[in-house]
Amino acid sequence: MGVYEHEVLDRVEKLLPVLRERAQETEDLKRIPDQTITDLRATGVLQLMQPTQWGGYAAEPVLVYDAIRRISRACGSTGWITSVFGIHPWHLALFDQQAQQEVWGADREALICSSYAPMGAGLQVDGGFRVSGAWRYSSGCDHADWALLGGPVLADGAPVLVDGMPQFGSFLIPKADFTVDPVWDTFGLAGTGSNTVVVQDVFVPEHRFLSFYAMNDGTMPGVAVNTEPVYRMPWGTILPTGLSTPVLGMAEGARDIYVEYQRERWRAAFVGEQAKNDPYVTERVGRVSSDIDASWRQLAGHIVEEYQTILAGQEVSIDTRLDARRDQVRATQRCVAAIDVFMESAGAAALSKGTPLQRLFRDAHAARVHATNEAEKVYDMYGQYKFGRDPMLIMV
Structure with a gap:
């Protein structure tokens, strides 16, 4: 599941040394450098x-997930932003054609x-909605056009109900109609x-609102025009996988760094020996690598399986979606734990x-905090479903 041939991936690979070199600058800026946005655009990854x-x-x-994990090896923040900007075109493609025209036509x-x-x-008004609020944690908003x-x-003053549940969805708003409050100052994904x-x-016109209910039942207006199979993929697989894959890439990057560092490191406990000859070092690399690689095989495997199901003209079942969601949060857990193993045994120099x-x-632990990576709720939802109950199927 590890190698895919595509011109975009080739260009991404060539960019990785540059992103690795800019990683500290990215953290210090508290945003992705403008040149990095230009470079990402040039690879085509944001158009996949x-x-x-x-x-x-x-x-x-x-x-797109393969590209995200590769970029995340070099810089966690850049991988995260690649996921955000790389997956949102999929969401916009589900909107009414007029909304797409307003964004991509310009x-x-x-x-x-x-x-x-x-x-x-x-607030529902004639022809659309009057929207107000302050939405926190909007990654990449300084660079965003929408x-x-x-x-x-x-x-x-009360929620509009659909089948007894509040109508909920996404409002598409141009940069001219929002402001950015620069409050982001964190220890990870800085x-x-x-x-x-x-x-x-x-004011947001009706064509720039898309209900999550429409996305769940397959009645999104955009698929009437965008007939490519990728737009029939489940929302609950596409978005959550995009928030686990950066963590997986970070774990792969951490493994590479750990191996290289231990290759040259001398340890006082092994007089005249290098750390690479310490059996506890080699054991960690072998054991943890299995978890990292298994995580990618599961994430990629579910994506491929669902996509092949759609190509065959079939619907992706709830069981398949739940399997993907379960393994998505499991991948995040495994990869954060893998980085912890490397960090705790890397030596004091790694603390600098x-x-x-x-x-x-730090980036991986910050990513783990995202609600989509909260494993316990997903495991409970999966377990309830397997026992024949009817849990609230969030993000599946």
């Missing part, structure tokens, strides 16, 4: 999930940030610039500010 009608690849989805390289948690709402902001639809997006009583291993350690 963009529809062909707008100049994108509409590619097999496993390709700029086919437009970047879209998001914050899906309901930190604001849209924002996808989650929230309920309100009418007369370079993602995940600041707060503020919207104050902005500016060293890549401690930065990947």
Whole structure:
């Protein structure tokens, strides 16, 4: 499952040494450098999930995750942002054609940030919504031309209900209608610039709202025009996998750094011997590498399986979606634990500010905090379903 041939991946590989060199600058800036955004655009990675009608690849989805993990080996923050900007074109492709025209008709390289948690709402009015709120943790918002902001639809001060549940979805809002509050100052993923997006009583027309219910039942208007199979992939696989894959790439990067460092390191406990000859060092590399590689095989395997199901003209079952969601959070857990093993045995030199291993350690733990990577709720949801109960199937 590890090697895919594509011109974008070739260009990504050539960029990795540059991203590795810029990793500390990225952290210090608290945002992705402008030149890195230019370089990512040049590789084509941000267009992998963009529809062909707008100049994108509409590619097999496993390709974008492979690119994300490679970039995350070099810089965790850049990998995270690649995921954000690389997957949002898939979401926009599900919107009404008029919304796509407003974004990509004006700029086919437009970047879209998001914050899906309901930190604001849209008041239903004639022709659309009046949207207000302050959406925190919107990664890459400083660079974004548009924002996808989650929230309920309100009418007369109360939530609008669909089948007894509040109507909830994403409002698509241009940069001219939001401001950025620069509050991001963290110990991990510091370079993602995940600041707060503020919207104050902005009108959003109906065609720039997409309900999560429509995405769940397959009635998204965009698929009538964007008929490529990738746009039939489940939302609950596409987005969560995009938030685990950077952690996996960080674990692969940490392994490479650990092996290289231990290759040259001398330990006082082994007089006249190098750390690479310490059986506890070699055991860690072997044991932890199995978890990292298994995580990628599971993530990529589920993506490929679901995509092949769609190519065969079939629906992806709830069981298959739950399997993918279960292994998505498991991959995050495994890879954070793997980095912990490397960090705790790397020696005091790895603690120095500016060293890549401690930065990947911090970035991975910051990524683990994201709600989509919260494993316990997903395991419980999976278990309840297997016992015949009817859990709230969140993000599947």
